Amino acid sequence: xxxxxxxxxxxxxxxxxxxxxxxxxxxxxxxxxxxxxxxxxxxxxxxxxxxxxxxxxxxxxxxxxxxxxxxxxxxxxxxxxxxxxxxxxxxxxxxxxxxxxxxxxxxxxxxxxxxxxxxxxxxxxxxxxxxxxxxxxxxxxxxxxxxxxxxxxxxxxxxxxxxxxxxxxxxxxxxxxxxxxxxxxxxxxxxxxxxxxxxxxxxxxxxxxxxxxxxxxxxxxxxxxxxxxxxxxxxxxxxxxxxxxxxxxxxxxxxxxxxxxxxxxxxxxxxxxxxxxxxxxxxxxxxxxxxxxxxxxxxxxxxxxxxxxxxxxxxxxxxxxxxxxxxxxxxxxxxxxxxxxxxxxxxxxxxxxxxxxxxxxxxxxxxxxxxxxxxxxxx
Amino acid sequence: xxxxxxxxxxxxxxxxxxxxxxxxxxxxxxxxxxxxxxxxxxxxxxxxxxxxxxxxxxxxxxxxxxxxxxxxxxxxxxxxxxxxxxxxxxxxxxxxxxxxxxxxxxxxxxxxxxxxxxxxxxxxxxxxxxxxxxxxxxxxxxxxxxxxxxxxxxxxxxxxxxxxxxxxxxxxxxxxxxxxxxxxxxxxxxxxxxxxxxxxxxxxxxxxxxxxxxxxxxxxxxxxxxxxxxxxxxxxxxxxxxxxxxxxxxxxxxxxxxxxxxxxxxxxxxxxxxxxxxxxxxxxxxxxxxxxxxxxxxxxxxxxxxxxxxxxxxxxxxxxxxxxxxxxxxxxxxxxxxxxxxxxxxxxxxxxxxxxxxxxxxxxxxxxxxxxxxxxxxxxxxxxxxxxxxxxxxxxxxx
Numbered sequence: 001x002x003x004x005x006x007x008x009x010x011x012x013x014x015x016x017x018x019x020x021x022x023x024x025x026x027x028x029x030x031x032x033x034x035x036x037x038x039x040x041x042x043x044x045x046x047x048x049x050x051x052x053x054x055x056x057x058x059x060x061x062x063x064x065x066x067x068x069x070x071x072x073x074x075x076x077x078x079x080x081x082x083x084x085x086x087x088x089x090x091x092x093x094x095x096x097x098x099x100x101x102x103x104x105x106x107x108x109x110x111x112x113x114x115x116x117x118x119x120x121x122x123x124x125x126x127x128x129x130x131x132x133x134x135x136x137x138x139x140x141x142x143x144x145x146x147x148x149x150x151x152x153x154x155x156x157x158x159x160x161x162x163x164x165x166x167x168x169x170x171x172x173x174x175x176x177x178x179x180x181x182x183x184x185x186x187x188x189x190x191x192x193x194x195x196x197x198x199x200x201x202x203x204x205x206x207x208x209x210x211x212x213x214x215x216x217x218x219x220x221x222x223x224x225x226x227x228x229x230x231x232x233x234x235x236x237x238x239x240x241x242x243x244x245x246x247x248x249x250x251x252x253x254x255x256x257x258x259x260x261x262x263x264x265x266x267x268x269x270x271x272x273x274x275x276x277x278x279x280x281x282x283x284x285x286x287x288x289x290x291x292x293x294x295x296x297x298x299x300x301x302x303x304x305x306x307x308x309x310x311x312x313x314x315x316x317x318x319x320x321x322x323x324x325x326x327x328x329x330x331x332x333x334x335x336x337x338x339x340x341x342x343x344x345x346x347x348x349x350x351x352x353x354x355x356x357x358x359x360x361x362x363x364x365x366x367x368x369x370x371x372x373x374x375x376x377x378x379x
Numbered sequence: 380x381x382x383x384x385x386x387x388x389x390x391x392x393x394x395x396x397x398x399x400x401x402x403x404x405x406x407x408x409x410x411x412x413x414x415x416x417x418x419x420x421x422x423x424x425x426x427x428x429x430x431x432x433x434x435x436x437x438x439x440x441x442x443x444x445x446x447x448x449x450x451x452x453x454x455x456x457x458x459x460x461x462x463x464x465x466x467x468x469x470x471x472x473x474x475x476x477x478x479x480x481x482x483x484x485x486x487x488x489x490x491x492x493x494x495x496x497x498x499x500x501x502x503x504x505x506x507x508x509x510x511x512x513x514x515x516x517x518x519x520x521x522x523x524x525x526x527x528x529x530x531x532x533x534x535x536x537x538x539x540x541x542x543x544x545x546x547x548x549x550x551x552x553x554x555x556x557x558x559x560x561x562x563x564x565x566x567x568x569x570x571x572x573x574x575x576x577x578x579x580x581x582x583x584x585x586x587x588x589x590x591x592x593x594x595x596x597x598x599x600x601x602x603x604x605x606x607x608x609x610x611x612x613x614x615x616x617x618x619x620x621x622x623x624x625x626x627x628x629x630x631x632x633x634x635x636x637x638x639x640x641x642x643x644x645x646x647x648x649x650x651x652x653x654x655x656x657x658x659x660x661x662x663x664x665x666x667x668x669x670x671x672x673x674x675x676x677x678x679x680x681x682x683x684x685x686x687x688x689x690x691x692x693x694x695x696x697x698x699x700x701x702x703x704x705x706x707x708x709x710x711x712x713x714x715x716x717x718x719x720x721x722x723x724x725x726x727x728x729x730x731x732x733x734x735x736x737x738x739x740x741x742x743x744x745x746x747x748x749x750x751x752x753x754x755x756x757x758x759x760x761x762x763x764x765x766x767x768x769x770x771x772x773x774x775x776x777x778x
Contacts, residue, residue, distance in 0.1 A: 349614065349617075349618050349621075349628060350422075350614075350615075350618060353422045353423060353427060354423075356423065356461055356609075356610040356611055358609075358684065363610075363611050363615070363680075364615070364618070366615075366618070366619035366622055366623060366673065366676075366677065367619065367673075367676040367677040367679075367680045368619065368623065368672060368673050368676040368677075369622075371676055371680075373672060373676060375623055375669045375672060375673070
């Protein structure tokens, strides 16, 4: 593949956290850029390039959860952002939506990259329901903007992850969300830069992202050992991002990228595709790519990208939103009911008592969670 | 002074306190008996398990009977809970007499009008607390009788709560069996117990932070200007810590007590606490700076909610600052944080004018029960003088 300049930009606290996770994985890493309003968080990060935005309007203290502040901060330092994208052919923008910097600055970053002539893919997370209605509203508005400006948008609704993370441990919940995003980005990056048997390129990804109106989700599974191909399929199908296989059942366009070491056999690729097709509707448009990653040993990874239908305020409904039922299909509502019965996340000892609700926020959920404070960053 | 001692019972989320006290001529309370029992079956100030809660009440009462050498048949009951709200209701009448001189009858009728407020069917008025009288909507007076005016206006602070929840608490006490003489909002009691007359006059916010609820009462110009309750308390702090570090609740409670602070920048912030493993818990290390961040976020939010509910207009009339009381006022640096949030000086309030069994008066944990004795005493006095109109008794349980 031609040498293309790929820039990965994390915007805001969550975006920068994922940049940290991507860092140092290997020496052929693409340029990793952290963009944030919070001086302290930025200083501690591992990105190769760090851009502080809005030092005047935020004084380096973060956007305080206000997306308008995040947006102003990005506009204030537009020149710095422009400089990042010179000659870039692909820009991947990562952000957690719901906070101030991610929600406010990410659309500006995307817009700037596009104007510089790059293709832009965005990977964003939507808040857990327990983070409160305020953050959910902010995230929904920001997602609309992101979707309108980026070529393709991949979405991780965090609430879906609750099916597999430890619900009583918030640290795990957030780390789990970060990990999913990290894996998705790595998969994309591998697809684009590594030697491949069957090549998938940006245009294919874009097709998936646009197939159902502009957003897509992704999932990752891996397996090792003698029956590693099938183990990887099982791991993938069980992953939370596929919503218990529901995402597959409704899929009409799927991109599958299989990554293996030099020992990967063609028969294994066949096995994987046969198994996947069993869970997919016959009518689904399936694209396959295979990648050889020489650093992988005795392990096969499968990444799938699935187009998802765009609904306004795209998210899985659950207990917070249940009070004011959103216009959704009957199917979505029954899924929401199920979630509500099984999980009341992040409430610990208040699980069984009447919640303290004020201004739409569940006060039983720890304040630091609703305020989006990352404890891991505290020194 | 009445021949019979007054018994105050507070059913809290963390503990149940029964105090036996007598009020002397000088207004001082002498505590003659007390029972403190751990509380079970209560969450956020409301009873969720009647039998368990009743057993705990029985324990506290028995202890109070033994230490006070009395038989307790009747109690005054303090209640709390996030359902309790305060609202201002205004009554206005035309002065009747042709000479426009305000009479006792005029005052009675404006009291009646101000007391009448429409509240949802599931709610009951707990207290009606008169504020200032205004003549012709102008100057404020405390006693308008004999003055001249065309209209007489009275603002009344009305505290109301959900009937079924208040009744659940009463039911638990009656099942002991005990007679309930009176049901009083705990926040008012805390104010009565910890404040000086000077503080009430210059304006003060009392915040009683318990395990399950945070009650507040604001005095401005010697009247109760606002009051209410928020169903957030020490249990929330502990729960936040337990969830943040994935540790058992008991460990979280100990961490909060021994190392936690409401402020993030403390001397020990750079230290870490290691929690040794035990059965079912693998052990972990907690950074004090992270612990304090969790506590600080919760307490900052709590004070901010009180501030918003009280409202800027009322706070502008608060000159004496903020007084914290209740179990969580023992949290390290909590006065610093409150002072920061409200922009006012802040101190810890302990029961005043109390003597007798000293452990009851040592700390801020018994502010409500001590205040309740004062309230009951004052109320009995007022009753005998025929001025008891400002207390509405629930369920007609007057003696």
